[in-house]
Structures are given as structure tokens and as C-alpha cells.
Amino acid sequence: MNARTNQESPYQGRLLIDGQWCDAADGARLERRSPAHDQLVAVYAQAGVQDAQRAVAAARRAFDQGPWPQMKGAERARILRQVADAILVRKQALARMESLENGKPLAQSLAEIEGAADLWQYAASLARTLHGDSYNTLGQATLGVVLREPIGVVGIITPWNFPFLIVSQKLPFALAAGCTCVVKPAEVTSGTTLMLGEILLEAGVPAGAVNMLVGEGSVVGEALVTHPDVDMLSFTGSTAVGKQALAQSAATLKKVALELGGKNPQIIFADCDWEAAVDAVVYGVFFNAGQCCNSGSRILVQDAIAEKFSAAVVERSRHVRVGDPFAEGTQVGAITTHKQLASILAHIEGARRDGAQLALGGARMNRPGLYIEPTVLTGVTRDMAIAKQEVFGPVLSVLRFGTLAEAIELANSTLYGLSAAVWSRDFDTCLTAARRIRAGTVWVNTFLEGHAELPFGGYRESGIGRELGRLATEDYTETKTLHMHLGARADWYLAQA
Incomplete structure (x- = not known):
């Protein structure tokens, strides 16, 4: 050939x-x-x-x-x-x-x-x-x-x-x-x-x-x-x-x-490494335009920091560079198919009808090609479709929790169980959550890392x-x-x- x-x-x-x-x-x-x-x-x-x-x-x-x-x-x-x-x-x-x-x-x-x-x-x-x-x-x-x-x-x-x-x-x-x-x-x-x-x-x-x-x-x-x-x-x-x-x-x-598929949570506790967690959340949902089974498409944020952390994620997301895959510095490229673009937009519209607030993005970009704005939805509750269904696009859902037990229960509340992440400086918190989350991979104070030696599923x-x-x-x-x-x-x- x-x-x-x-x-x-x-x-x-x-x-x-x-x-x-x-x-x-x-x-x-x-x-x-x-x-x-x-x-x-x-x-x-x-x-x-x-x-x-x-x-x-x-x-x-x-x-x-x-x-x-x-x-x-x-x-x-x-x-x-x-x-x-x-x-x-x-x-x-x-x-x-x-x-x-x-x-x-x-x-x-x-x-x-x-x-x-x-x-x-x-x-x-x-x-x-x-x-x-x-x-x-x-x-x-x-x-x-x-x-x-x-x-x-x-x-x-x-x-x-x-x-x-x-x-x-x-x-x-x-x-x-x-x-x-x-x-x-x-x-x-x-x-x-x-x-x-x-x-x-x-x-x-x-x-x-x-x-x-x-x-x-x-x-x-x-x-x-x-x-x-x-x-x-x-x-x-x-x-x-x-x-x-x-x-x-x-x-x-x-x-x-x-x-x-997956609907993978990143659990953000109040004592997290702030800068590392914010960066990992933005990376986790926008990497590969969110077209990733391991995408961190929902974050569960502890009540004490929920408003401030969500604002920091939105601000960081504003600066994500979307554009031509061959342009230097591009971080998010095009959506792969017309069908997938339409599906992502339908998920966003459904979330808005269910009562989620559009904190950032939410629309197709006004430029040639299949591009969509990095999107953050706040006010998401566990009963909403956007909290349970895989979007497969650059769309982040923000949910809140109070205690460790609530976080684990919320993490396990979907039909999926591919991956998750736990962010805390407390070893007991991290290990307890990691052992009780029903997922094939649980990252601790990191996200979307992989090695040939480690099983995936x-x-x-x-x-x-x-x-x-x-x-x-x-x-x-x-x-x-x-x-x-x-x-x-x-x-x-x-x-x-």
C-alpha cells in the first residue's frame, strides 16, 4: 500500500x-x-x-x-x-x-x-x-x-x-x-x-x-x-x-x-491542594475535548469551598485555548463528528431545562469547523440527567457534598464505575474514599495518568x-x-x- x-x-x-x-x-x-x-x-x-x-x-x-x-x-x-x-x-x-x-x-x-x-x-x-x-x-x-x-x-x-x-x-x-x-x-x-x-x-x-x-x-x-x-x-x-x-x-x-463509558467524579475536599486540584479539574474535563471515557465530567465539591472552587474552575476554563489542531498552543481541538456535536449540545440544553446554571460556554463556536465552547454547569443535582449520563464532550457538571460518606455515596450514584479521583491532604480521607468508590481506577491527588503496568477497566x-x-x-x-x-x-x- x-x-x-x-x-x-x-x-x-x-x-x-x-x-x-x-x-x-x-x-x-x-x-x-x-x-x-x-x-x-x-x-x-x-x-x-x-x-x-x-x-x-x-x-x-x-x-x-x-x-x-x-x-x-x-x-x-x-x-x-x-x-x-x-x-x-x-x-x-x-x-x-x-x-x-x-x-x-x-x-x-x-x-x-x-x-x-x-x-x-x-x-x-x-x-x-x-x-x-x-x-x-x-x-x-x-x-x-x-x-x-x-x-x-x-x-x-x-x-x-x-x-x-x-x-x-x-x-x-x-x-x-x-x-x-x-x-x-x-x-x-x-x-x-x-x-x-x-x-x-x-x-x-x-x-x-x-x-x-x-x-x-x-x-x-x-x-x-x-x-x-x-x-x-x-x-x-x-x-x-x-x-x-x-x-x-x-x-x-x-x-x-x-x-x-464512564461518568467519572473528581471529589474535591476542603483541604485539597488548591492549585493542583483546579488545574486537574480543567484538564480532566477538557482534555481531548472531553471525548474520553475517563473524562472527569463531574466534580463533587465540599460545601465549605464549593462557591470559591467553582469560581476558580470557571475562571481557569475561560483561558483554555480552543482552536486549530495544528496551531501552536491549542489545548482543545474540534469535536470529531457532527453527530457528537449535536449530542453534546442536546445534553447542555437538557441540563438547562432541568435547572442547572450555565456558568460558562454552552454553545457552538462561531467559526468554521466543529468547535464547542468549554462549558461549566453549576447547581447540578444528582437527579438531573447531566449528573448521570455520559456527555462525551467538554462539559463539566458541578455538584456539592457535605461529608465523606455523602461524597462516596454520590460518587457511586451512577450506573458507571470506570474511574474517579480524590483530592485531600488527609491520607485517611483519600484511602477511605478510594477503597469504597466502585471504580476500576481511583486517582489520589492526580488525574488521567496511566501506565502500561497498571490494569485498566x-x-x-x-x-x-x-x-x-x-x-x-x-x-x-x-x-x-x-x-x-x-x-x-x-x-x-x-x-x-
Whole structure:
């Protein structure tokens, strides 16, 4: 594939099936325009059901007959490290494509690409350390061995908010375990995933071990979810779509891992580090234009400081720089799609009807592109939809609490449980809250930090399973027990005579 990522020509993307770049069987194509500039930035072959079936068949052959599952862990690790190195070599082109399609500031895209390369390096280390167990305590005539084997063909469906990072939270760990994969990126941000496909082939990933399809979720995604030859589904996206995928997968009883939505609280106690907390709140809700499952979209502020703290957040938010993703100093770029922009504005209008006060922003910006003003809503109460529903945009809801017990109860009052933060100088307060909040990640006096070594995932409607961490590859395996008998075996028939 001849990847073109210069400013003059749109990127030309094709499907990757069985090691070959190809057009869709029916010749369908789709176009992607930049949300920041409304310019054509990519043209893709658009996969249909027939293409999805071909890709799954290729992955099935590559798993059942190909070399990838049979390779030594050290050999898989070597290839994964080469992928990581190549990502860093191409990070400028990858980041530029990410910003063109997603609308996020270029500096943030660069950081995302670099972080993704680290995930490939970490997955390489796990390829060599994945192992089973042995049991020699079952008696002198018995030896038990538990093997970990790759689960098989994995369907990977990724969203548009962090296209390269999220595919890198899944694909390298599945490959490290010895699985083969079919990847479907979000159709509006497919460029960097296809560029990754080029890197994989150059690094020596065998034909069919990774296949990539650009297409609509209702067509290609559903084909992967329901296909009997797909042994596992790894999906990141909205809770609503995740529920649909889980229900559709039931017919084949495939394993399903879901990373879904969140309505993540930052709990601000009166004794917090004031400047650090204000900065973290503003960063937490406006990073990636709020299009982040971990977005700190609601803050719970203790009554004693609620008015003053809210005012400080509003004032700091006034100075957040919204603009062209390629302009130096831009902190918030464009909203990724027209549909998402309309959804955000509808959430804001609904909050106002429910009685929340608009302290800042609340409208689309009067400029070309899909831009929205940083928005802060005060006077929000727990019964309002804006306090419970994921907005997925640069909209902050401010709620109040009195005691530690009230803060914990309020933090746990939504159906989500992805992440949270606690801000206090008192260790007992922080640890008590962190242990009682039902969320997969709780930050203490910081927010939105992540490391490859630490598991990521949520409670309740925020998903099923965990990504990253030292057990990440195990999620892509099955366990097999070998029960071995040593020496002569007692004859059951004679024993009963």
C-alpha cells in the first residue's frame, strides 16, 4: 500500500486481508473530511459482509495452520519490539493523520502515539513471560500441568476518540498471546490503524495474522460479533453499543471483553491542594475535548469551598485555548463528528431545562469547523440527567457534598464505575474514599495518568474485563489442564469384583 500522508493528497486506504491490501468486494468507498477544516483528508475502501467473512477466514487459517501461534514467545516479542520502534520512527506522520481525522491538537496526538509505542514494548515483554502452572503435590502417581494457549481469532473493534492508543491497548497483547486478529477501527478515524498495518507487515507479522477492515459498525462490526469463527471479541465504545454487541455474541458464546463509558467524579475536599486540584479539574474535563471515557465530567465539591472552587474552575476554563489542531498552543481541538456535536449540545440544553446554571460556554463556536465552547454547569443535582449520563464532550457538571460518606455515596450514584479521583491532604480521607468508590481506577491527588503496568477497566456498566497490566495477555488465552498419571494404574473392573 502506498500511504500518502502529505498535505496535498488525501490518504488512500484499502483493506488488509490475508497479508494483501485490497479494495472492497463491491467496490464501495467512503470519504473522511477533517472536523477542524472540513477538507477531504482520506478515502477508504469500505468493507462489507463479504470482506468481513474473507478476513475472518484468513485469520482462522493463520491461527489453525500458520506460524504465528507456534512461534516461540521470544520471536513474537522481537517482532512486537520492531513494531514499537517503527511507530516511533513514523510518529510525526501518524500524529498528523490522527489530528486530521479526530480533530485533537497535534501535540496530544504525538503524546498518544508515543504512549502507544510503549504499550507495544510492554506487550513484547509479556510475550516472553506468559506461562501456565504445574502441580507436583497431587500424589506420587499424579502430575498436573496447566497450559495457557491462545484463545484463537480475536475480533477487535475500536472507537474514534483515541484511535491509535486504543488499538494498541488490545492488538499487541492479543498478538503476544499468539492469537490472530481482525481489526475494525471507527470508520471516521481509520487512517492510523491502516498505517499500523503497513508497519506490521514490514515487521514480519505473517499473512492473515492481522487483518484490517474499514467499515460501518452495523455491517462489519456486527459480522465480527456474530461470526462463529471469531473466538473472542474485544470492544471499546459506548455502553449502549457494548450491550448490543454482548447480546449478539450470545449466539456463539464467544468470550467478550468490553471497555465502555464512564461518568467519572473528581471529589474535591476542603483541604485539597488548591492549585493542583483546579488545574486537574480543567484538564480532566477538557482534555481531548472531553471525548474520553475517563473524562472527569463531574466534580463533587465540599460545601465549605464549593462557591470559591467553582469560581476558580470557571475562571481557569475561560483561558483554555480552543482552536486549530495544528496551531501552536491549542489545548482543545474540534469535536470529531457532527453527530457528537449535536449530542453534546442536546445534553447542555437538557441540563438547562432541568435547572442547572450555565456558568460558562454552552454553545457552538462561531467559526468554521466543529468547535464547542468549554462549558461549566453549576447547581447540578444528582437527579438531573447531566449528573448521570455520559456527555462525551467538554462539559463539566458541578455538584456539592457535605461529608465523606455523602461524597462516596454520590460518587457511586451512577450506573458507571470506570474511574474517579480524590483530592485531600488527609491520607485517611483519600484511602477511605478510594477503597469504597466502585471504580476500576481511583486517582489520589492526580488525574488521567496511566501506565502500561497498571490494569485498566471498569465496574458495572463501564465494562467487562481489564486491559494492560502484567495479566493483559492472559485475557487472550484459554487454560488447558493436563492430568498425567505415573506408573501402574489400579484396575477399576477388578477392584469392583
